Amino acid sequence: MKHKTLTQSMAWLHTWSGLIFGWLLFAIFLTGTLAVFDKEIDGWMRPEIPATSLSQSAAAQQALGYLARQHPEAKTWNIGLPGERSDTLTVSAGEQRRGGGTALDPRTGEPLAVRETAGGGFFFRFHFTLNLPRDLGIWTVGLAAMAMLVALISGIVIHKKFFKDFFTFRPAKGQRSWLDAHNATAVLVLPFHLMITYTGLVIFYLIYMPAAVDALFDGDRDNLGRALRGAPAEQQVRGERPTRSEAAELTALEPLLAEAERAMGPVSSLSIHNPGRSNARIEARPVLGNRIELTKGQSMLFDGVSGEVLRQPAVSRPSLLTQKVMAGLHFAQFGGYSMRWLYFVCGLASCAMLATGVVLFTVKRRRRHDGEGAVGALLYHIAERLNVAVVAGLMVACVAFLWANRLLPVELAQRGGWEVRVFFLVWLLSLGHAIIRPWRSAWREQLGLAAALCISLPALSLLGESLGDYLYLELTSVALGLLLAWPCWKLYQAPKERAPRRVGKQPVAQVN
Amino acid sequence: MALIVALLLACGGMLGLCLGLERHYKQLWHRLPSPMLRRGLRGMGWVLLAASFAVSVQVWGWAMGPVAWFGLISLAGLSVAFLLPYSAR
Numbered sequence: 174m175k176h177k178t179l180t181q182s183m184a185w186l187h188t189w190s191g192l193i194f195g196w197l198l199f200a201i202f203l204t205g206t207l208a209v210f211d212k213e214i215d216g217w218m219r220p221e222i223p224a225t226s227l228s229q230s231a232a233a234q235q236a237l238g239y240l241a242r243q244h245p246e247a248k249t250w251n252i253g254l255p256g257e258r259s260d261t262l263t264v265s266a267g268e269q270r271r272g273g274g275t276a277l278d279p280r281t282g283e284p285l286a287v288r289e290t291a292g293g294g295f296f297f298r299f300h301f302t303l304n305l306p307r308d309l310g311i312w313t314v315g316l317a318a319m320a321m322l323v324a325l326i327s328g329i330v331i332h333k334k335f336f337k338d339f340f341t342f343r344p345a346k347g348q349r350s351w352l353d354a355h356n357a358t359a360v361l362v363l364p365f366h367l368m369i370t371y372t373g374l375v376i377f378y379l380i381y382m383p384a385a386v387d388a389l390f391d392g393d394r395d396n397l398g399r400a401l402r403g404a405p406a407e408q409q410v411r412g413e414r415p416t417r418s419e420a421a422e423l424t425a426l427e428p429l430l431a432e433a434e435r436a437m438g439p440v441s442s443l444s445i446h447n448p449g450r451s452n453a454r455i456e457a458r459p460v461l462g463n464r465i466e467l468t469k470g471q472s473m474l475f476d477g478v479s480g481e482v483l484r485q486p487a488v489s490r491p492s493l494l495t496q497k498v499m500a501g502l503h504f505a506q507f508g509g510y511s512m513r514w515l516y517f518v519c520g521l522a523s524c525a526m527l528a529t530g531v532v533l534f535t536v537k538r539r540r541r542h543d544g545e546g547a548v549g550a551l552l553y554h555i556a557e558r559l560n561v562a563v564v565a566g567l568m569v570a571c572v573a574f575l576w577a578n579r580l581l582p583v584e585l586a587q588r589g590g591w592e593v594r595v596f597f598l599v600w601l602l603s604l605g606h607a608i609i610r611p612w613r614s615a616w617r618e619q620l621g622l623a624a625a626l627c628i629s630l631p632a633l634s635l636l637g638e639s640l641g642d643y644l645y646l647e648l649t650s651v652a653l654g655l656l657l658a659w660p661c662w663k664l665y666q667a668p669k670e671r672a673p674r675r676v677g678k679q680p681v682a683q684v685n
Numbered sequence: 686m687a688l689i690v691a692l693l694l695a696c697g698g699m700l701g702l703c704l705g706l707e708r709h710y711k712q713l714w715h716r717l718p719s720p721m722l723r724r725g726l727r728g729m730g731w732v733l734l735a736a737s738f739a740v741s742v743q744v745w746g747w748a749m750g751p752v753a754w755f756g757l758i759s760l761a762g763l764s765v766a767f768l769l770p771y772s773a774r
Contacts, residue, residue, distance in 0.1 A: 361762040515756040
């Protein structure tokens, strides 16, 4: 009696792994989808930075002028150049090249007073750490990704008519429609689901599978990095002694930038070591994504006085290249804006697949949730609430995060932290709201709120000055708002329309 | 521009494959397709998908083209699946 068929056990696995991790995965996928446009969102969150059409070398000249005035003694100057995706010109002095720097007005070379903000990078970080301590977050997300693979494979096994139902969608049929929508978004976008989940795991191969590094390098990641890159070129630079240098003019940046662009594609940043000395070195880094391979850490080195090329960008070995191509496939930095849009829309489809999946769980049990005993009934009630809070509540929280960026006072201390706090507070409030309201009202109100906040987002640019060009971001936000308004509107009319049908209809398919 | 061409070709291809199935053909025209027509529609669907692949490779190159193509046919299939029941009424 207890013997189950393979399909039945797979269905059990799919239901429960899908439900437990579905909520987590929805949060990961939604923020990941937003992170496709992290720099654009970042630009929107810093409205003090003006839109510019200045060439990179002109912007770099302005930055050089500022650095020479403010930090003539510094050993290293770093310049982050504006590019296709961002108008931001940043400079910093000293070894540290990550972590902000000063934003300059590329037209005048004067520093800009830019608001402190968590920026679009918040979505990116939340996507793989859930804002937990880094390693804990990465492990949690990795576990969820494994569960996603399990759910995908078991989902394929239990889908009875994979090809026959390939294009099937029957709207306005209650549970049937939810199942159809879940199947269609899962099956048709399956290559994307599998690719993004698997490559997501491959990015952190060193964290998830540390055995080889532990055995060969005693767990020393720096040693591993050197071995992977191949050391000699590095030493050639570091070995020189800075004391024996005289003052010397820095070479012109324009031909140098042109040469770097020819060899590596568009350039994202420059580092100038020993500026104004005879042993000056200029390091140019490409923007990510001139090719699929994730070229993080790649650079090209020039002599700062003569402008000669001292080191060409390294070429990855096959094993490393494989990993970098997979990571690149996940980061979607290649192929320009059209590819970015493809990833964004596919990501939305993934979110829809996850959302319809968790909603399907409750739709099935709404009529007879006592079928699985007292625990099943309790779980149904919890799931109904959590669905609202995770799916609709998270969307509200994401928009609220953007609203907080414009509405919190600019002089607030720790402003970036407060934006994140608003995000989590709103999310928590949505859970409270989902618990005290009946489920239908909770869905309707939260979806309505998310839609309203998205649609009215462009109005925020009227508050205070905003110098950038945000047309596409605002159009997208309005479009997403309209998309969210649709289910909200459906919820208003649903009860009358569906009531008679519900009586006559018996549950059709129980498996899958 | 080329993106739109590749997307339209993918949509056409997916529509061909979709209407090559009895159930969906009936949805639109309320009668069964002849086996010839069905095979023709499917064949055309595959040809258009192949054309979409060729355009993707032309635009993005051999490395990125297939990646883009998979995304394009996924989205094309999704829009066909979701729009069909509404256009059938």
